[in-house]
Amino acid sequence: MASQPPFKTNFSSIFGSPYSGSTNDNNTDTTTVHTGGLKLPVIDLSHLTNGEEIERKRCVKQMVEAAKEWGFFQIVNHGIPKEVFEMMFLEEKKLFDRPFSEKVRENFSDLSKNCYRWGNPNATSPAQYSLLEAFHITLAEISCLSDNHNNLRTTVEMYVQEIARVAQMICEILVKKLKVNSNYFENIRELKNSFLRLNKYHPSVLGSEVFGLVPHTDTSFITILFQDRIGGLELKKNGQWIRVKPSSEALTVNIGDMFQALSNGLYQSVKHRVISPVNIERLSIAFFVCPYLETELECYGNPKKYRRFSFREYKEQSERDVKETVTRELKLKNDLADATECFNGSKVKRAPFLFSWLVNLPNVSKHFQRNSTLKVKSSNVFLMELIRKCLLLGALGYRPAFLLAETVGDHVLREKLKKLSLIRSSISLEQSCTLVTTPTTLLEQEKNLGTSVGKAIDFIKAQVSKKKGNETEKTNMRWRKAKTWSPFFHIVPERVGRRIESAKGKLRVGLKLLVEEGSK
Numbered sequence: 439m440a441s442q443p444p445f446k447t448n449f450s451s452i453f454g455s456p457y458s459g460s461t462n463d464n465n466t467d468t469t470t471v472h473t474g475g476l477k478l479p480v481i482d483l484s485h486l487t488n489g490e491e492i493e494r495k496r497c498v499k500q501m502v503e504a505a506k507e508w509g510f511f512q513i514v515n516h517g518i519p520k521e522v523f524e525m526m527f528l529e530e531k532k533l534f535d536r537p538f539s540e541k542v543r544e545n546f547s548d549l550s551k552n553c554y555r556w557g558n559p560n561a562t563s564p565a566q567y568s569l570l571e572a573f574h575i576t577l578a579e580i581s582c583l584s585d586n587h588n589n590l591r592t593t594v595e596m597y598v599q600e601i602a603r604v605a606q607m608i609c610e611i612l613v614k615k616l617k618v619n620s621n622y623f624e625n626i627r628e629l630k631n632s633f634l635r636l637n638k639y640h641p642s643v644l645g646s647e648v649f650g651l652v653p654h655t656d657t658s659f660i661t662i663l664f665q666d667r668i669g670g671l672e673l674k675k676n677g678q679w680i681r682v683k684p685s686s687e688a689l690t691v692n693i694g695d696m697f698q699a700l701s702n703g704l705y706q707s708v709k710h711r712v713i714s715p716v717n718i719e720r721l722s723i724a725f726f727v728c729p730y731l732e733t734e735l736e737c738y739g740n741p742k743k744y745r746r747f748s749f750r751e752y753k754e755q756s757e758r759d760v761k762e763t764v765t766r767e768l769k770l771k772n773d774l775a776d777a778t779e780c781f782n783g784s785k786v787k788r789a790p791f792l793f794s795w796l797v798n799l800p801n802v803s804k805h806f807q808r809n810s811t812l813k814v815k816s817s818n819v820f821l822m823e824l825i826r827k828c829l830l831l832g833a834l835g836y837r838p839a840f841l842l843a844e845t846v847g848d849h850v851l852r853e854k855l856k857k858l859s860l861i862r863s864s865i866s867l868e869q870s871c872t873l874v875t876t877p878t879t880l881l882e883q884e885k886n887l888g889t890s891v892g893k894a895i896d897f898i899k900a901q902v903s904k905k906k907g908n909e910t911e912k913t914n915m916r917w918r919k920a921k922t923w924s925p926f927f928h929i930v931p932e933r934v935g936r937r938i939e940s941a942k943g944k945l946r947v948g949l950k951l952l953v954e955e956g957s958k
């Protein structure tokens with residue numbers, strides 16, 4: 439019986455069939471992986487136990503620096519025998535090889551209901567879909583693993599024993615630097631909310647825009663990952679995705695949201711993702727050190743970036759974030775469909791030229807991306823145009839511009855539109871507008887209109903400045919900000935995919951909300 443989840447069918451039922459590898463999302467950002475020059479810190483843990491005091495101190499310093507600078511590091515000589523990993527992988531394989539119909543069954547291996555996850559049923563775009571299946575086993579559940587799978591239980595117990603020892607060492611070092619209450623890590627093996635995640639990534643069959651695991655941060659204090667030799671894990675540093683080299687000797691450690699909060703942002707919970715392997719499967723095992731639900735986290739440092747909050751509170755907030763994002767996403771999709779429909783056909787004839795340009799923008803962008811003979815550098819150029827025109831149209835009082843701003847999804851833009859629309863300009867672009875449909879003619883006409891658009895924008899800027907008195911500089915600054923704003927990271931609701939699975943939200947969003955609510 440087939441063990442693999444029905445990814446293709448599921449994917450097609452969400453996004454339509456057959457999947458062509460091209461979507462309306464400009465958000466996948468899968469191509470910008472840079473590896474040259476940057477090397478993930480590798481920390482030799484043997485210095486902690488065997489080394490001289492000076493070596494021990496150097497090792498501690500390296501780890502703390504890595505947590506601050508990278509939020510990621512690799513550890514070698516951790517003392518876990520390689521047989522432990524081999525046995526764990528064997529059990530993991532056996533588990534994933536069980537028939538799919540069994541794995542989805544409630545109480546499979548006496549595990550809890552949501553322990554087996556695959557794909558992402560809540561994805562609203564292919565870029566939110568993860569081509570993986572995973573078992574999520576909390577420490578509390580290990581002892582419940584059924585006797586029928588005794589090997590699994592004993593192997594998992596052994597693995598957790600070993601990995602928790604290493605986690606204990608790392609957490610103690612990291613927390614010591616913070617001068618906060620270190621009770622959080624008294625006995626990691628007893629933190630029943632901590633969990634193992636067994637991941638199996640399937641070869642990319644749904645197109646290059648679909649991730650193995652969508653970009654996310656971990657909710658944990660720290661996560662320790664063991665992976666096979668296939669690779670695919672990438673982390674984000676200075677705006678670039680960097681590949682983490684797999685190694686059978688090294689474990690990869692990353693800082694999670696809880697340590698970022700505890701350290702008042704000193705340690706970084708860094709965004710990471712997995713690119714689907716090509717023609718091969720990939721296995722990994724992640725151990726997440728998490729507090730008890732009722733544990734209250736208080737950050738170190740002044741001024742405090744985050745108020746005191748419990749882990750439960752954080753998780754619940756995150757779940758709300760996820761729900762809202764999904765609802766918002768679906769609403770935006772419908773809005774865009776409405777807007778497109780509205781401006782297709784006869785109605786479009788009455789629409790101003792710029793608006794039809796806007797509606798066609800995603801297609802235009804794709805067209806030029808594919809056609810290298812045209813001198814358009816990237817879809818960024820088009821998206822910046824989209825923003826500029828949204829602003830302009832909003833300023834001229836066209837309500838649909840709000841819809842498109844919503845679709846772009848950036849609050850700076852929306853706020854700007856709200857303000858600008860109060861100042862009705864007398865400029866009418868409609869006079870010079872004719873309906874256009876093809877990307878080339880659109881661009882040509884846009885070029886012809888270039889100067890008047892520029893003038894209109896200048897006029898609006900002047901109006902805004904006048905209205906705000908001597909706030910011209912401020913306005914210009916906001917304007918520059920809107921112009922340099924990168925749309926990619928706002929369009930991707932990265933919270934949705936992985937976070938739905940793990941019921942967690944974006945630290946930036948989740949904790950910011952907490953701060954705001956708590957700033958009394």
Ligand SMILES: O=C(O)CCC(=O)C(=O)O
Nearest residue numbers: 635637665671712722724
């Ligand atoms: O499998 C990997 O390389 C990363 C897994 C991961 O990030 C996770 O499970 O949160």
Ligand SMILES: [Fe+2]
Nearest residue numbers: 654655656710
């Ligand atoms: Fe992760």
